[in-house]
Amino acid sequence: MRNLIKLAMTLSVLLLASQILLAGGDIKGRINFKGSGPKPRAIKMAADPVCKVAHSEPVYSQSVVVNENATLRYVMVSIESGLEGQTFPVPEEPVVLDQNGCMYDPHVWGAMAGQTVEIRNSDGTLHNVHSLSKVNRQFNMAMPKIVKKKNKVFDKPEDIFAIKCDVHPWMRCWVGIFSHPFYSVSDDQGDFTLKDVPAGTYTVRAWHESKRLLAQTQTITVKEGETITLDFTFEAPTRK
Amino acid sequence: MVTGWATLGLIFAGGLVTSTGSGLSVPDWPNTYGRFMFAFPLSDMVGGIFYEHSHRLIASLVGMLMVILAVWLWRTEERGWVRRLGWIALTAVIAQGLLGGITVLLLLPTPVSVLHAVLAQTFFLLVIALGYVTSREFTSEAQAAPVTPSAQDIRRWVTLTTGLIFLQLLLGAMMRHTGAGLAYFDFPLAGGRYWSAFSADLIEEINWRRWGLELPSVTRGQLLIHFTHRLGALGVALAVVTTMVKIWRDQERVRSLRPMAGAMLVLLLGQISLGALTVLSLKQVTITTAHVAAGAALLGLSFLTTLRVYHFYPRSRGPNLATVPVHV
Known part of the structure; x- marks a missing residue:
């Protein structure tokens, strides 16, 4: 009996250790921002009364959002290289892109190639969902107000591209399609996390939608079970 | 109509x-x-x-x-x-x-x-x-009158004017559909000069301002398209004014062409003003669209003038062209 307990404990420890090993390490970091961003631009939604009444307060453009702690929001951080030859299971649960208050939620997002993207229309108005993808087939899909949900799948990995609504020209979001699950978007504190990255050396890229904020890369080595801190700093363009 | x-x-x-x-x-x-x-x-x-x-x-x-x-x-x-x-x-x-x-x-x-x-x-x-x-003007019998030496000249200029306006509209369409409409923020200067520099410094300066307005960056190619459209406007303006002066001076010819030539000049001035306002208003929708429509109207008017000139001023060669119809 005692031997059985020992065996069970040993197996448990081994299982736990293997889980840690399989889980890999985390990459955590912050996107700092130097300088001042563009003056926040209030979006005029008068063109569609449904959009206008959906907001009691002004809604501002999400193109360049500098947080109060001088960090940058909506930066897509992802592993650019170092994962070649590895395959990762595609999550069964869909990524949700909602059209709510005539804004896209989330504004910047990622999905794995082959993963279902559930596009919702929570508004009582019409939208068109116009994908500007180049590797995956472009589409322009009607979403009348009675159509509340449609699924789409992007089959191939593709660098970040825009999806927009031409009915409401201020609506534009950005999506990256990855061959792996290691991507994250900086939040309202400028923070991001890439979880359970296998041990190895990687090039990590930080991308922002503004062409004036060029993408940055850093090379790091991840060790199993460790959390690595990786910060990026973007600077506002300066006048010469 | x-x-x-x-x-x-x-x-x-x-x-x-x-x-x-x-x-x-x-x-x-x-x-x-x-x-x-x-x-x-x-x-x-x-x-x-x-x-x-x-x-x-x-x-x-x-x-x-x-x-x-x-x-x-x-x-x-x-x-x-x-x-x-x-x-x-x-x-x-x-x-x-x-x-x-x-x-x-x-x-x-x-x-x-x-x-x-x-x-x-x-x-x-x-x-x-x-x-x-x-129209009645085209189909009715008209009085014959002798050909004057200026006929060929007016025909050439009005044809050139219509052709230039058409090319200018083509350039305008290219500019709109390539996102080059706000490649410059100033008018009549283009990037601080009458003749744009197209330098990396200028592009950097323009893109710095575009960053503040959340507009995508522009390239040298977009600057070139925009500047060519402005040069085209200059060419059109010179052609319209020359044509108008020639029609106005032709005392022995058709007086009914004169109001059209005057209208073309007014439309030209309006169109240039709308072009300037399009840039200075950062492409306000109504102004920008009025600029497109006024361009079409100017082309239409110039084309109609061309047809009328060709009707009133037939070629001087040939046995039956010694006389032309006159409408006064």
């Missing part, structure tokens, strides 16, 4: 579609959000749909007017070439409709969009031509 004015209205509506970026707000064609076009509810014409769907409705009206005109010419017109011109115009408007549909279904590729814009102007000119060749 009705078809001509409706076409000008259609060009304005089409300009609004581009100015507001609404070209793909209705993803399907010929239906609208799955409904038969004319059954689409007015209450759903919101945002970009208002511009795009209105454009389609006006286009349908113009198409129907053109069908009526072509059939009317076929039934009543004795001159075969005028009947053929009617069929050509009808073919052009059908092609234009199909091109509009292809633009939507192929998701607005720039060459197709530019072609759609150019064919719109071409159809407009065809309708003007039909209007003129069926």
Whole structure:
């Protein structure tokens, strides 16, 4: 009996250790921002009364959002290289892109190639969902107000591209399609996390939608079970 | 006349579609959000749909007017070439409709969009031509008068003017569809100079300002397209003024051309002002679209003047061209 307990404990420890090993390490970091961003631009939604009444307060453009702690929001951080030859299971649960208050939620997002993207229309108005993808087939899909949900799948990995609504020209979001699950978007504190990255050396890229904020890369080595801190700093363009 | 004015209205509506970026707000064609076009509810014409769907409705009206005109010419017109011109115009408007549909279904590729814009102007000119060749002025018997030496000169200048305006509209369409309309923020200067520098420093300076306005960066190519459009405006202005002066000075000729030449000058000044305001207002939608429509109107007026000049000033060569009709 005692031997059985020992065996069970040993197996448990081994299982736990293997889980840690399989889980890999985390990459955590912050996107700092130097300088001042563009003056926040209030979006005029008068063109569609449904959009206008959906907001009691002004809604501002999400193109360049500098947080109060001088960090940058909506930066897509992802592993650019170092994962070649590895395959990762595609999550069964869909990524949700909602059209709510005539804004896209989330504004910047990622999905794995082959993963279902559930596009919702929570508004009582019409939208068109116009994908500007180049590797995956472009589409322009009607979403009348009675159509509340449609699924789409992007089959191939593709660098970040825009999806927009031409009915409401201020609506534009950005999506990256990855061959792996290691991507994250900086939040309202400028923070991001890439979880359970296998041990190895990687090039990590930080991308922002503004062409004036060029993408940055850093090379790091991840060790199993460790959390690595990786910060990026973007600077506002300066006048010469 | 009705078809001509409706076409000008259609060009304005089409300009609004581009100015507001609404070209793909209705993803399907010929239906609208799955409904038969004319059954689409007015209450759903919101945002970009208002511009795009209105454009389609006006286009349908113009198409129907053109069908009526072509059939009317076929039934009543004795001159075969005028009947053929009617069929050509009808073919052009059908092609234009199909091109509009292809633009939507192929998701607005720039060459197709530019072609759609150019064919719109071409159809407009065809309708003007039909209007003129069926007018009383063109068909009535006129008094004969001797040819003056200035006739060839005026013919050359008015042809050149119309050609230049057409090229200028083509450049304008390229500028709009390549996002080069705000490549410069100043006018009449372009990047602080009369002759733009196109330097990396200037592009950096312009893009710095565009960053503040959340506009995408521009390239040297976009600066070149925009600046060429401005040079084109200068060329058009010189050609219009020269033509106008020549028509005005031709004492022995047709006085009825003079008001048209004057109207062209007024329209030219308005068009240049609208072009300047388009830049200075950061492409305010109504101003930008008015600039497109005024460009079409200037082209139409110049083309009509050309037709009338060709009517009043026939070639001096040939045995039957020693005299010309005179309208005073």
